[in-house]
Amino acid sequence: MGATQSSASAAGSSQGLSQEHPCPVPLEILEEIFLNLPPEQVVWVCRLVCHQWGQVADSESLWRGRCRREGYRLRDASKIPKDWRLFYFLCKKRRNLLKNPKGENKMKNWQILENGGDQWKVEGVMVPHPNEKVQQNFVTSYGMCKKSQLIDLGVEGYNALFMDHFQPGIKISDWYAPRWDCGSEYTIRVELLNQRKKAVQTFAPDTVYFEQWNDQTWNQMTHVFQDYGPGVRYIRFTHGGKDAQFWAGWYGIRVTDSCVEICPAVDA
Known part of the structure; x- marks a missing residue:
C-alpha cells in the first residue's frame, strides 16, 4: 500500500514538473544535445519527456540543423519542405530499392x-x-x-x-x-x-x-x-x-x- 502511494506521489510530482515548470536546461542547449543524439531516440524518447522537450524535438530548427550537419541539402533551394523532420528521415533512408541495377551480378535478382x-x-x-x-x-x-x-x-x-x-x-x-x-x-x-x-x-x-x-x-x-x-x-x-x-x-x-x-x- 505504502509503495503504491509513494509511486503515485512520485508520478504526480513528475507530471507537475512536466506540465507546470519550465525545463531547467536552456532550449538552445537542449537542441544542441538533441543534435548529437540518434534521431530515433529524439523522436521516440526525448520528445515524450515533457512539453518543452517535445517542442524542441518537433522544432523546424532542430531538423534543419540535422539536415545541414549530415549533408542533406535541397536540390532546388526555392522549394522549402513543409515538414523538415519528414524531409530528414526520407533523405536518411533514401537509396535505390532495385537490386543489381547495373548487372554486376549478371541476372541475379531479376x-x-x-x-x-x-x-x-x-x-x-x-x-x-x-x-x-x-x-x-x-x-x-x-x-x-x-x-x-x-x-x-x-x-x-x-x-x-x-x-x-x-x-x-x-x-x-x-x-x-x-x-x-x-x-x-x-x-x-x-x-x-x-x-x-x-x-x-x-x-x-x-x-x-x-x-x-x-x-x-x-x-x-x-x-x-x-x-x-x-x-x-x-x-x-x-x-x-x-x-x-x-x-x-x-x-x-x-x-x-x-x-x-x-x-x-x-x-x-
Whole structure:
C-alpha cells in the first residue's frame, strides 16, 4: 500500500514538473544535445519527456540543423519542405530499392519475363556512361527481352501507415542506349501495387524507337509518382526491348543503372 502511494506521489510530482515548470536546461542547449543524439531516440524518447522537450524535438530548427550537419541539402533551394523532420528521415533512408541495377551480378535478382532471340546478356558499356562508375549494361537480342523486379515496401522499411499518411515521392529512373549500327526499341512499365498486387497507378510511356546509324548515346527515362492515394504496398519495375532488324546476337537496346527510390516530394 505504502509503495503504491509513494509511486503515485512520485508520478504526480513528475507530471507537475512536466506540465507546470519550465525545463531547467536552456532550449538552445537542449537542441544542441538533441543534435548529437540518434534521431530515433529524439523522436521516440526525448520528445515524450515533457512539453518543452517535445517542442524542441518537433522544432523546424532542430531538423534543419540535422539536415545541414549530415549533408542533406535541397536540390532546388526555392522549394522549402513543409515538414523538415519528414524531409530528414526520407533523405536518411533514401537509396535505390532495385537490386543489381547495373548487372554486376549478371541476372541475379531479376525475373526474366521474355527472353527472345539469343536472350538477355550482360556486357561492358560500348560508350562511356554519364556515371563513370557504370561499367556494365544489360543487352537485348532480336526477340523481345523483358525483365522485372517486385519491391516489397514493408520489407524495405516503409510500413503501411507511413505510406498511406505521407505518400512520399516515388522516383524512378532508367538509362538506355542503342547500338549505332542497328535499329532498336526500348520499353518500360512501372506500377504501384496494393496489398493484392493490383495496380494503383502506372507509368507506361510509349515505346522508344531508334533508327539504324544513330549516335548510340545514353538516354535517361525518369518519372515521379505523387499523390497516388493510400494502399501502395509494392512497386513493380519492368523494362526491356529488342533490336529492330532481327540480327543474331546482341544488337538490341542496352539498359543499366535503373533506380527506384522513396524521396521527399520537394527533392524528387
